[in-house]
Amino acid sequence: MLGPVILAASRSDRMRRLISAAPVTKQVVDRFIPGETVDQIVPVVEELTGKGLELTMDVVGEDITRPEQAAAARDAYLRLVDRIKDLELGERVEMSVKLSMFGQALEGGHELALANVRPVVEAAAAIGTTVTLDAEDHTTLDSMFAIHEELRKDFPQTGCVIQAYLFRTEADARRLAGNGSRVRLVKGAYKEPAEVAFQQKREIDKAYVRILRILMEGTGYPMIGSHDPRLISVAQELARRAGRKLDEYEFQMLYGIRSDEHLRLAAEGHRMRVYTAYGTDWYGYFMRRLAEKPANLRFFVRSMVSK
Numbered sequence: 001m002l003g004p005v006i007l008a009a010s011r012s013d014r015m016r017r018l019i020s021a022a023p024v025t026k027q028v029v030d031r032f033i034p035g036e037t038v039d040q041i042v043p044v045v046e047e048l049t050g051k052g053l054e055l056t057m058d059v060v061g062e063d064i065t066r067p068e069q070a071a072a073a074r075d076a077y078l079r080l081v082d083r084i085k086d087l088e089l090g091e092r093v094e095m096s097v098k099l100s101m102f103g104q105a106l107e108g109g110h111e112l113a114l115a116n117v118r119p120v121v122e123a124a125a126a127i128g129t130t131v132t133l134d135a136e137d138h139t140t141l142d143s144m145f146a147i148h149e150e151l152r153k154d155f156p157q158t159g160c161v162i163q164a165y166l167f168r169t170e171a172d173a174r175r176l177a178g179n180g181s182r183v184r185l186v187k188g189a190y191k192e193p194a195e196v197a198f199q200q201k202r203e204i205d206k207a208y209v210r211i212l213r214i215l216m217e218g219t220g221y222p223m224i225g226s227h228d229p230r231l232i233s234v235a236q237e238l239a240r241r242a243g244r245k246l247d248e249y250e251f252q253m254l255y256g257i258r259s260d261e262h263l264r265l266a267a268e269g270h271r272m273r274v275y276t277a278y279g280t281d282w283y284g285y286f287m288r289r290l291a292e293k294p295a296n297l298r299f300f301v302r303s304m305v306s307k
């Protein structure tokens with residue numbers, strides 16, 4: 001029952017100030033966000049790719065209030081692309097972006113987000129890689145899918161995320177699986193009302209399997225974004241039944257979560273991509289990770305008390 005409370009706190013400015021200022025927060029944050037600057041993250045990219053893993057990079061940030069912040073987000077991604085260019089890793093390192101960070105919620109936000117994300121997609125394509133549009137809360141998704149469709153006209157490799165907890169997602173999956181998209185399927189990490197989303201884990205897991213089957217049987221490239229051992233086995237079985245080879249789908253997990261499993265799947269010959277977040281505006285990302293697993297919150301509170 002703690003999850004929804006933490007997710008509500010993830011949108012509170014007061015909690016943001018309190019938690020960001022707590023002296024031990026940084027130590028716990030480091031487990032999920034291994035750097036604040038491009039200089040700090042490049043060695044992490046080298047280390048993980050050296051172990052046979054692939055990456056999707058996220059410059060943390062969301063819910064901005066001014067267009068200048070959206071431009072700054074675009075520039076942060078462009079700096080990242082410029083730095084990883086020399087590593088010549090091509091599609092082994094792609095980018096994940098949140099359109100809210102590119103101005104989607106501001107006035108004229110749809111056009112603003114599209115205008116800001118396009119140069120990042122172009123820069124990524126120029127170094128042989130691509131961008132995936134993260135899924136945020138349900139009110140943002142029509143705009144996200146429209147931007148995805150627009151970008152795919154010039155950059156068909158552009159990916160997007162769909163969330164199994166939403167009732168709408170089965171229909172979205174059919175549309176995307178039919179048009180050959182790269183699609184990451186996740187359970188969903190936001191606090192959503194019962195009118196639009198399943199609330200029980202069992203229902204969400206069942207929806208995940210139904211939607212994954214649609215993606216596997218389609219013509220696109222499914223990306224399985226989950227740490228759930230049962231769903232990973234189901235995905236392997238569905239891929240086998242759909243006649244997909246090992247390079248015709250991939251697994252994705254978050255940095256700092258089940259790291260041994262990242263290596264195990266990669267060693268089995270699977271494409272395994274680690275979602276690696278970095279930057280200073282880590283509050284929203286960090287709080288969603290706490291909400292997903294109460295043990296994380298206990299660890300966080302214990303480290304504050306024992307300080």
Ligand code: FDA
Nearest residue numbers: 134135161186187188189225226227228252253275289292
């Ligand atoms: P579940 O929550 O059932 O966890 C299964 C097991 O994984 C747990 O028992 C535990 O062992 C481990 N685990 C999971 N979360 C953990 C945590 N925080 N700390 C420690 N252990 C944990 N969501 C979204 O709404 N939009 C998006 O764009 C994305 N993008 C995204 C990319 C990638 C690569 C991943 C893996 C996930 C996302 N998510 C996301 C988050 C997703 O919606 C979901 O909240 C988390 O992945 C947790 O769900 P699981 O599928 O891992 O299952």
